[in-house]
Amino acid sequence: MARGSFDDLVRLMTRLRGPEGCPWDREQSLSDLKPFVIEEAYEVVDAIDRDDRGSLLEEVGDLLLEAVFIAEITREEKSFDIYDSITAIHDKLVRRHPHVFGDVEAGDAEQVLVNWEKLKNEERKAENKSVLAGVPQSLPALLKASRLTEKAARVGFDWRRTEDVFDKIDEELTELREAVEGGDTASIAGEIGDLLFTIANIARKLEINPEEALQSTNRKFMRRFESMESAVRATGRNLDELNLEEMDRLWDDAKSAERD
Numbered sequence: 001m002a003r004g005s006f007d008d009l010v011r012l013m014t015r016l017r018g019p020e021g022c023p024w025d026r027e028q029s030l031s032d033l034k035p036f037v038i039e040e041a042y043e044v045v046d047a048i049d050r051d052d053r054g055s056l057l058e059e060v061g062d063l064l065l066e067a068v069f070i071a072e073i074t075r076e077e078k079s080f081d082i083y084d085s086i087t088a089i090h091d092k093l094v095r096r097h098p099h100v101f102g103d104v105e106a107g108d109a110e111q112v113l114v115n116w117e118k119l120k121n122e123e124r125k126a127e128n129k130s131v132l133a134g135v136p137q138s139l140p141a142l143l144k145a146s147r148l149t150e151k152a153a154r155v156g157f158d159w160r161r162t163e164d165v166f167d168k169i170d171e172e173l174t175e176l177r178e179a180v181e182g183g184d185t186a187s188i189a190g191e192i193g194d195l196l197f198t199i200a201n202i203a204r205k206l207e208i209n210p211e212e213a214l215q216s217t218n219r220k221f222m223r224r225f226e227s228m229e230s231a232v233r234a235t236g237r238n239l240d241e242l243n244l245e246e247m248d249r250l251w252d253d254a255k256s257a258e259r260d
Contacts, residue, residue, distance in 0.1 A: 013072045030073055037066045117154045131155055143211040145200035165202045172198050227254035
């Protein structure tokens with residue numbers, strides 16, 4: 001099978017959207033494509049997490065298709081085409097890598113990030129934008145909290161010591177308990193948000209991605225819970241027939257099996 005080119009994919013998308021193409025593809029709008037973009041991005045991440053190169057090959061293609069699909073719609077409305085997007089990212093990468101394409105020095109990855117953020121800040125100032133403007137509104141909340149505090153920290157708005165963040169966590173827990181005792185749902189929700197935001201901060205200070213950490217815990221919970229279910233099914237019973245003490249023992253067994 002002959003290798004396809006990027007131009008082949010662009011032409012294919014143009015045909016699918018054309019008069020003799022696919023009715024479904026022709027009906028799609030930019031808003032219609034949003035969930036597909038998000039889903040395909042997550043499937044790429046999932047393939048990376050599973051270290052599955054076969055799936056990753058396919059998922060990268062699916063994600064690329066969404067970009068081409070979006071740009072075909074904007075080409076039709078005469079806003080821009082995919083080649084305009086390629087030119088924009090090419091020029092941005094050259095501009096933000098002066099240590100490669102210019103005379104700026106960067107001895108390590110940390111210095112590269114410092115230079116990158118400095119250039120972005122200069123661009124934002126020229127456009128009168130906030131330091132936080134580059135954080136997408138649609139990011140998952142925990143990841144967004146991490147990115148917001150990271151942006152703020154790069155201009156000096158940050159706790160000086162990690163220990164200070166632990167103190168803030170204690171403070172937020174106290175305020176959450178008080179809100180629970182008060183029984184006001186809005187206050188409880190606000191305090192839970194404050195606590196999660198502070199947790200995202202401590203993760204950043206410790207150089208841990210909170211979204212990935214929580215996803216790892218989600219996977220761990222699923223493994224252990226499914227192990228409990230399997231153990232119960234082997235006895236001819238269902239999990240909902242057990243009391244909490246019995247389920248706790250099965251949970252401890254699942255944890256022990258993982259450690260072993």
